Amino acid sequence: MDAVPMTNQKKAHVLFVPYPAQSHVKCMLKLAKLLHHKGFKITFINTQSNHKRLLKSGGTSFLAEASDFQFRTVPDGLPAGTDDDIEYTQPIEELWSYLGTNFHDFFLDLVSELETRVTCIICDGFMTYTNMINAADMFKVPIILFWTMAACGFMGFYQVKVLMEKGLVPVEDENDLIDGYLNMEINWIPGMEGICYRDLPEFTRYTKPNDPSFNFLMETAQAADNVSHMIIHTFDDLESRLVEEIKSLFPNVYTVGPLQLLLNQITKETKKSNFNGYSLWKEEPECIQWLQSKEPNSVVYVNFGSLTIMSLEELLEFGWGLVNSNHYFLWIIRADMVDGEPVVLPQDLQEMISKKGFLANWCSQEEVLNHPSVGGFLTHGGWGSIIESLSAGVPMICWPVSGDQQTNCRQMCKEWEVGIQIGKNVKRDEVQKLVSVLLDGEQGNRLRNKARDWKKLAESATGSYGTSALDVEKLANQIMKL
Template identity: 25%
Template sequence: MSRPHVLVIPYPAQGHVMPLMELSHNMVDRGFKITFVNTESIHKRVVAAMSKNSDYEDFINMVAIPDGVETEEERNDLGKLSNTMIKVMPGHFEKLIKKINESKDGDDKIACVIADQTLGWALEVAEKLSIQRAVFWSSSAVLLALTLHIPRLIEDGIINTEGIPLTNQMIHLSTTMPAMKTGHFVWACFGDSDLQKTIFKLMFDNTPSTKLANYIICNSFYELEPSAFNLVPNLKPIGPLLASSRLAHFWPEDLTCLSWLDQQPAKSVIYVALGSFTVLDKRQFDELALGLELCGQRFLWVVRPDLTNDGTDSYPDGFETRVCSRGRMVGWAPQREVLAHPSVACFLTHCGWNSTLEAISVGVPLLCWPYFADQNLNKEYICEIWKIGLGLKPDENGLISRDEFKTKVVGLLGNEEIKTSAMELKEIAMKNVSSGGASFKNFEDFIEEIK
């Protein structure tokens, strides 16, 4: 019996590729065949990072289309990347679908396109070709509610037509929603004003495309942000997304850190990972290193090859020698396995949505250090609403000092209320994805509709 064929396309960033790959694995488990479409640049990185012994799965076919951007350096300019993609990718995407649908195997036609919400053009192509359409939202439901409220925010004089907050204030999207800082609007959290305008335009322009979708799904669960789901009633949470296998890393994983964790006492290790975009200047990198040393705790620190803006990643003098008995630095870690490890006590994180959900799903408390985009908003929920973490405070120069790292680590590890809240939220999360849970049921309904 042939499998229904679904085409999945993420925005080209790790935080978007990863959850859509997890969704793809879960769909393969339910009898689907997947064509997973990355840009050529991302496709190369994912393939290069795959371990030598992992074959492409029988039912997930990874393909690539051009994004129209010339160099990797230009790709780091999110504004340029987004603008070029809109001009170049729709034509290639349409050709790919037609090629698949016109192949000799008549049973292989695309039954549904699942597109990242930021790729409205992919939904337009699917509609033109009369294919079912689903939107996948890769951030919090709160952020989607905010995005869909952009016209009202302009109308109410809270932001101008370029998304710039007209006053620094706290607002409520509804009477049941927690207050939100206008300075934490996702598009306002990109340093450069031109980029802020581009990101705002991208979000604003993609809002109508959501109406083209037959289904809107997201990686969350009702109890996590109930008032947001009241504002977007057709949004169905299917999270936290958990998959046994993932082919979506941008860097090769260092699996030796798991055997190192095996040798550490229970709840003794600080796990430090700041996502795929965070960049630190040399002073801040050194303060983080010296802060980890000052804590006196065991730690596992993910130091990406491009974590610092000068690209050197050279540690403070003598640091590696002094911490060698209790610290481990790796280029990239298998994060889900690390967070679930009994020796991990807390997670120093950039508050990306995927990292946040991964920590929630294993009950690990969070030390929050947001970098950009939706991460400030996520931090507010982690610290103020869910009460499962503490935030780091910069000094008057914008630097998180080594003493601040030490103070907050000690404070978090000694806070029983936070640990209890984290474990309680984990139980709710796991109940959602277990048989009979709301996320489980939403996913089953989605599968049946597509089939």
């Protein structure tokens, strides 16, 4: 059900403002491509270094066939550099601080220079701290917030406002942040019954009202109250009661996931891969070639996302646990994953990995997850990874690190029954055991069957008359009215 095609003279112009991290850029690019297909003119804003990386990885190759889709860039505080050093991942705190100070003015200049008037702004919910709502008001342009996460992830962040209203945060004394307090049940969120304080983003656990991160969350939550339209990357069947609750709190909510499955509806007649074109790293095709020789459901795929930093000790515990499981594994290890330093594995571990494992710096994750040889996914629990795994019908082992990952992990294990959580203090014996459970055990089969059920529901939601397909149509029609 496509929106009525627009003539060039009447094309609505949508400006996308993503939070400059891999998963956010990827998700917003998918929605941008979807709306572009429906006839909208798109301007997509990247930071300069992220855009260099996107160009280098081939992420803009679709533009060869895409008129009225343009990228614009803003500075991010990094030196211009050369093509050889753009793999550098900027520390998120450094980027956050720089954009908080400078992005608003950059944005005003950028919009002023656009040849076509902007019809509306689709802004990442986490970019509101740069005063984006004020900028939209200055240009008299409507703004729509896009939460590139699950409904549970959004609600987890939104709770900082609710917890403060209830007098539960900030915590007066750091000594109160013990198990008894962290195990306090948050019993007022339909669809998240039984969730505990420890399952909410760790950013809510602050003792000082003037903490910058605490104030960032408060401002983000309050921003959600100040817009009339918002988008969430989920599908109704997955989080039905929670989506219903959010729709009772906010006037216009669109659930548009999984976006990849909606894009597949457009490209299913082509022979090209549907999964490429969103990565800030060069994807290594050797990963798929290695998977080709493996039996169905025989490989565990391991990827902790684009931002996770771990200690060398943790990396080695994962490595020895994977090796000792005696299962095949495809392991993505970013060059900067260990405390930002180059990863050097011990020789004896490298030799053992070579027998059943394959290491790479990055891959086309959705292509990997949809490969028949992949039977499980060891993940950090970022929402992009979880919804991609659900779309492929692949069960998970989750090692949450930060942000919404703990909330996602709790829902994945308790509500959706597609995953197992691994302990925060990772040990090789536990890794070995859970990999075997996931690929060999009866529990793993139950999780896999449940994941396949969710895959079918995701496909239904993105079919011609599915809830997500209809909400994208409503969103497109709403933008056209603007």
